[in-house]
Amino acid sequence: xxxxxxxxxxxxxxxxxxxxxxxxxxxxxxxxxxxxxxxxxxxxxxxxxxxxxxxxxxxxxxxxxxxxxxxxxxxxxxxxxxxxxxxxxxxxxxxxxxxxxxxxxxxxxxxxxxxxxxxxxxxxxxxxxxxxxxxxxxxxxxxxxxxxxxxxxxxxxxxxxxxxxxxxxxxxxxxxxxxxxxxxxxxxxxxx
Amino acid sequence: xxxxxxxxxxxxxxxxxxxxxxxxxxxxxxxxxxxxxxxxxxxxxxxxxxxxxxxxxxxxxxxxxxxxxxxxxxxxxxxxxxxxxxxxxxxxxxxxxxxxxxxxxxxxxxxxxxxxxxxxxxxxxxxxxxxxxxxxxxxxxxxxxxxxxxxxxxxxxxxxxxxxxxxxxxxxxxxxxxxxxxxxxxxxxxxx
Numbered sequence: 001x002x003x004x005x006x007x008x009x010x011x012x013x014x015x016x017x018x019x020x021x022x023x024x025x026x027x028x029x030x031x032x033x034x035x036x037x038x039x040x041x042x043x044x045x046x047x048x049x050x051x052x053x054x055x056x057x058x059x060x061x062x063x064x065x066x067x068x069x070x071x072x073x074x075x076x077x078x079x080x081x082x083x084x085x086x087x088x089x090x091x092x093x094x095x096x097x098x099x100x101x102x103x104x105x106x107x108x109x110x111x112x113x114x115x116x117x118x119x120x121x122x123x124x125x126x127x128x129x130x131x132x133x134x135x136x137x138x139x140x141x142x143x144x145x146x147x148x149x150x151x152x153x154x155x156x157x158x159x160x161x162x163x164x165x166x167x168x169x170x171x172x173x174x175x176x177x178x179x180x181x182x183x184x185x186x187x188x189x190x191x192x
Numbered sequence: 193x194x195x196x197x198x199x200x201x202x203x204x205x206x207x208x209x210x211x212x213x214x215x216x217x218x219x220x221x222x223x224x225x226x227x228x229x230x231x232x233x234x235x236x237x238x239x240x241x242x243x244x245x246x247x248x249x250x251x252x253x254x255x256x257x258x259x260x261x262x263x264x265x266x267x268x269x270x271x272x273x274x275x276x277x278x279x280x281x282x283x284x285x286x287x288x289x290x291x292x293x294x295x296x297x298x299x300x301x302x303x304x305x306x307x308x309x310x311x312x313x314x315x316x317x318x319x320x321x322x323x324x325x326x327x328x329x330x331x332x333x334x335x336x337x338x339x340x341x342x343x344x345x346x347x348x349x350x351x352x353x354x355x356x357x358x359x360x361x362x363x364x365x366x367x368x369x370x371x372x373x374x375x376x377x378x379x380x381x382x383x384x
Contacts, residue, residue, distance in 0.1 A: 080376045115315070116308035123311055141369065145348055146376055152340045156333060177333065178377075184272045184338055185370075185377045 009047050009057075011037040016054040021103060025051075025111050055104065055114060058095070059121045066090060067128040076136045079143065081178070083129050083150025088157070088174035102162045126151055153177050201239050201249075203229040208246040213295060217243075217303050247296065247306060250287070251313045258282060259320040268328045271335065273370070275321050275342025280349070280366035294354045318343055345369045 015036035019028040030051050034044040048054055070076075070086045095101060108114040129147035134140060157173035164173075207228035211220040222243050226236040240246050261278050268274045287293060300306040321339035326332060349365035356365075 078376070078378060081378065112312065116312045119311040119315055120304065120308045123307070141348060141352070141372055142376060144351075145344065145369065145373055148344045148348075149341050149373065149376075152337065152344065156337055156340075159336075160333070177337065180333055181337055181341065182377050184270070184334060184341075185374050186270060186273065 008037065008039050008043055012039065012044060012047060013054055013057070016051065017100070017103065020107050025107055025114070052114060052117060055108060056117055056121060062095075063121065063125050063128055066125065067132055070129055071132045071136075076133055076138060079133050079138045079146035080150050080153075082133070083146055084153045084174055084178055086129075087151065087154040088171040092158075092170060098162065105162055122151060122155075149181075153181055200229065200231050200235055204231065204236060204239060205246055205249070208243065209292070209295065212299050217299055217306070244306060244309060247300060248309055248313060254287075255313065255317050255320055258317065259324055262321055263324045263328070268325055268330060271325050271330045271338035272342050272345075274325070275338050276345050276366055276370055278321075279342065279346040280363040284350075284362060290354065297354055314343060314347075341373075345373055 012033060016028070016033045019032055019036060028051065030044050030048075031041050033051065033054070034041045037044075048057060066086055069090070070082060073082050073086060076082045092101070096104070108118050126144075126147045129150070130143045133143035133146060138146065154174055154177075157170060157177045160173050160177075161168070161170050204225060208220070208225045211224055211228060220243065222236050222240075223233050225243065225246070226233045229236075240249060258278055261282070262268075262274060265274050265278060284293070288296070300310050318336075318339045321342070322335045325335035325338060330338065346366055346369075349362060349369045352365050352369075353360070353362050
């Protein structure tokens with residue numbers, strides 16, 4: 001891809017986030033985003049199917065990278081740790097500063113359509129992790145549970161990281177949430 | 193609500209599920225559903241905002257009932273068990289036969305828009321459970337984790353119940369999945 005095109009994509013993302021913050025997501029159009037980024041509307045639609053996709057343009061590539069990471073991880077004998085460790089070990093700051101990610105998440109949480117898309121990306125990630133664990137010999141129920149619960153442990157840690165004012169890193173927070181999980185799962189599980 | 197109106201709603205749901213099964217969800221229109229149920233299209237829209245809502249018409253009432261159940265449950269000292277126990281204790285067959293629920297779930301899984309709505313209902317349920325646990329004294333991170341993980345444990349059991357050919361009930365299956373979770377959460381949690 002020529003360099004100037006790559007520049008357009010970054011400028012479009014930047015412009016979109018600025019406009020969403022200034023005037024809200026609903027009030028912002030693809031035309032406005034293109035104008036702010038100094039490209040044509042047609043260029044906008046070359047990169048994004050709609051303004052929602054500005055949030056999720058990298059999500060599929062991210063999902064694939066994380067699933068590949070889990071696939072190549074040394075050990076899945078403890079599948080829950082493998083999933084949470086894969087997520088905690090990723091360099092999330094590559095996706096933008098903590099402040100930028102905080103703004104992104106606040107926008108998603110405030111819009112039900114964006115939230116639904118975000119949840120379906122998590123679901124797809126869980127399916128990818130679960131398939132990978134099964135390919136590596138984990139039984140079906142254990143794989144499904146480890147994938148979904150591992151993602152949830154990480155999401156709790158990630159939310160704390162976004163909201164936190166101190167510099168505790170994501171790996172440390174994820175380990176803490178995993179310990180918390182260990183305290184709420186009864187050793188001899190039973191239902192009321 | 194007059195009796196004949198209640199009858200219309202049930203007939204509309206029945207007609208919708210028949211048509212979705214016969215010709216697929218995408219190919220079915222509100223007009224066709226109303227015709228099959230022998231009511232006017234206007235009556236259809238009195239009950240459902242769109243054909244998607246046929247799947248989710250009872251979801252909000254169900255969410256509220258479950259959250260109320262958790263709120264009134266005797267003991268939340270073990271919040272994960274309280275959440276899973278609330279879900280496992282509900283009489284799911286009230287929502288229709290296992291075969292009907294299996295068909296409903298297959299239709300949802302096959303359509304990304306329906307799946308997104310379903311996931312957002314789960315998310316709302318998790319938020320309701322988490323708020324209730326916090327009101328009852330559970331700390332924020334423990335409440336979030338217990339709500340989300342408890343729902344996941346139940347979802348795994350529910351999927352097994354839908355797919356299973358034997359008569360093991362949901363409460364037993366949920367207890368089994370909870371035991372499985374206990375085996376994959378390391379007592380002394382650590383990350384790779």
